[in-house]
Amino acid sequence: MRTHLENTGKKLITLVSYMGGASILLGKTLLWLPVPPIKRKPIFGQLYKIGVQSLPIVSLISLFTGMVLALQSAYQMQRLSAEMYIASLVSLSMTRELGPVLTALIVAGRVGAAITAEIGTMKVTEQIDALETLATNPVRYLIVPRFIALVLMLPLLTIYSDMIGIIGGYIIGTYKLHIAHNMYMKMTYEPLVLKDLVTGLLKALTFGIIICTVSCFEGMRTEGGAEGVGKATTLSVVISFIMIIAADCLITALFYFAFR
Amino acid sequence: MIEIINLSKKFGDHQVLDSMNLDINKGETTVIIGRSGVGKSVLLKHIIGIMKPDSGQVFIDREDISRLRGKNIVKFRLKFGMLFQGAALFDSLSVGENVGFSLFEHTNLNKAEIYKKVKRALQLVGLEGIENLKPAELSGGMRKRVGLARAICRDPEIILYDEPTTGVDPIMGDAINHLIRELHDKLSVTSIAVTHDMTSAYKIADRIAMLYQGKIIATGTPDEIKNSSNPVVHQFITGSSIGPITNN
Numbered sequence: 001m002r003t004h005l006e007n008t009g010k011k012l013i014t015l016v017s018y019m020g021g022a023s024i025l026l027g028k029t030l031l032w033l034p035v036p037p038i039k040r041k042p043i044f045g046q047l048y049k050i051g052v053q054s055l056p057i058v059s060l061i062s063l064f065t066g067m068v069l070a071l072q073s074a075y076q077m078q079r080l081s082a083e084m085y086i087a088s089l090v091s092l093s094m095t096r097e098l099g100p101v102l103t104a105l106i107v108a109g110r111v112g113a114a115i116t117a118e119i120g121t122m123k124v125t126e127q128i129d130a131l132e133t134l135a136t137n138p139v140r141y142l143i144v145p146r147f148i149a150l151v152l153m154l155p156l157l158t159i160y161s162d163m164i165g166i167i168g169g170y171i172i173g174t175y176k177l178h179i180a181h182n183m184y185m186k187m188t189y190e191p192l193v194l195k196d197l198v199t200g201l202l203k204a205l206t207f208g209i210i211i212c213t214v215s216c217f218e219g220m221r222t223e224g225g226a227e228g229v230g231k232a233t234t235l236s237v238v239i240s241f242i243m244i245i246a247a248d249c250l251i252t253a254l255f256y257f258a259f260r
Numbered sequence: 261m262i263e264i265i266n267l268s269k270k271f272g273d274h275q276v277l278d279s280m281n282l283d284i285n286k287g288e289t290t291v292i293i294g295r296s297g298v299g300k301s302v303l304l305k306h307i308i309g310i311m312k313p314d315s316g317q318v319f320i321d322r323e324d325i326s327r328l329r330g331k332n333i334v335k336f337r338l339k340f341g342m343l344f345q346g347a348a349l350f351d352s353l354s355v356g357e358n359v360g361f362s363l364f365e366h367t368n369l370n371k372a373e374i375y376k377k378v379k380r381a382l383q384l385v386g387l388e389g390i391e392n393l394k395p396a397e398l399s400g401g402m403r404k405r406v407g408l409a410r411a412i413c414r415d416p417e418i419i420l421y422d423e424p425t426t427g428v429d430p431i432m433g434d435a436i437n438h439l440i441r442e443l444h445d446k447l448s449v450t451s452i453a454v455t456h457d458m459t460s461a462y463k464i465a466d467r468i469a470m471l472y473q474g475k476i477i478a479t480g481t482p483d484e485i486k487n488s489s490n491p492v493v494h495q496f497i498t499g500s501s502i503g504p505i506t507n508n
Binding site: 118121122125126127129130131132133134135136137141 | 305308310334335337338340341342344345346348349350351352361362365366410420
């Protein structure tokens with residue numbers, strides 16, 4: 001019984017210290033964020049890596065998701081002769097839920113893992129220490145540009161994902177299910193209100209902060225050579241995924257109960 | 261110039277530095293010797309302020325570096341140059357950007373002026389025309405020399421060397437020893453090197469200090485250390501596997 005309690009206690013301490021460490025890193029990032037001079041070159045580099053280079057995979061997954069969503073809902077809607085609602089279902093699902101969540105999961109897997117591997121390798125090869133000896137703060141030099149890029153790019157990628165998903169649904173709706181073009185477009189935009197878009201973008205912003213904090217934190221605490229980098233990268237993706245889903249649930253509940 | 265007073269550092273249950281004391285004189289090259297894992301690199305990281313002690317103080321020009329924060333510590337670190345064991349060059353930057361990193365980050369010099377200084381630093385370590393190469397394209401010895409060029413590019417007052425000859429062949433090791441000696445003579449800097457390579461220690465040191473069980477147990481000129489009657493020092497410098505170090 002005592003051992004069980006001790007183990008639970010230890011796990012709880014580990015969890016709290018992890019959350020504390022990650023929060024401190026986020027706090028330091030926010031503190032360094034407005035400090036001049038803000039160098040544009042590393043920020044644009046990260047914007048390109050995180051945003052532009054994610055476009056192909058986001059396009060592919062969003063297009064297929066929109067298509068599958070339209071096809072799956074067609075099963076039920078056709079029975080009720082309500083095919084025209086497929087458009088509304090696709091647009092609402094993409095903007096409120098699938099667009100932000102799928103984009104965040106893609107970025108966490110593609111970009112978050114790369115950030116952890118890069119910073120982790122720098123940590124184990126003493127490059128982070130070298131930065132400090134050269135009188136350069138690692139948070140400012142490494143994390144701030146990534147934070148800015150993720151917070152800017154994730155909402156933009158989400159809007160892009162929403163659009164591509166809707167196009168995917170449109171392709172199936174008009175070419176396969178033979179819904180009229182005008183009707184499909186009308187049913188896509190009619191049920192959408194500003195709140196839907198805001199919910200999605202708020203989620204994207206939150207997910208961007210989560211991905212940056214988790215991936216950078218895991219990178220900065222990497223120890224133990226190449227094996228340590230591998231472990232940190234895996235952990236970074238797993239923790240980011242869990243936190244994205246948890247945050248999604250929380251924000252959805254918040255908007256459902258508080259801003260009905 | 262550098263005064264280390266009662267410095268202690270513990271990692272978990274392992275007491276790495278245990279109330280250790282050491283004075284380092286201006287313009288001298290002090291070599292700290294000791295077995296691997298004895299805390300030599302930890303000591304260097306305390307001197308440059310990237311590790312904070314559990315207790316004790318590190319005074320640089322009468323200022324306690326362990327208490328400095330923010331802009332003050334940045335100002336202090338600009339006095340230093342450090343060569344890391346694995347060179348710690350930034351993989352994503354070219355050799356030129358690595359060497360001139362501190363100038364790009366902390367001065368308003370234009371690119372041409374910075375590259376002039378980069379070229380001079382690379383010349384001092386015997387490398388020229390490699391500014392546009394990436395660290396991955398360099399050999400181990402070249403990486404060390406580029407690391408050294410980065411350390412001296414800003415004309416530091418103090419240079420720290422972490423195992424300068426580890427991981428390079430004996431000929432390159434000797435070339436690096438010559439380079440350290442030459443830089444010391446040309447730039448008149450205060451140098452602190454940590455190593456377990458006694459050939460290197462004898463070549464570059466004005467003074468040698470031995471770190472053992474968290475404390476400095478002997479200091480002296482290379483000749484004094486060679487003739488030391490301390491059995492621990494004697495075992496270490498002769499590289500014997502039998503003696504008080506291994507008996508503990």
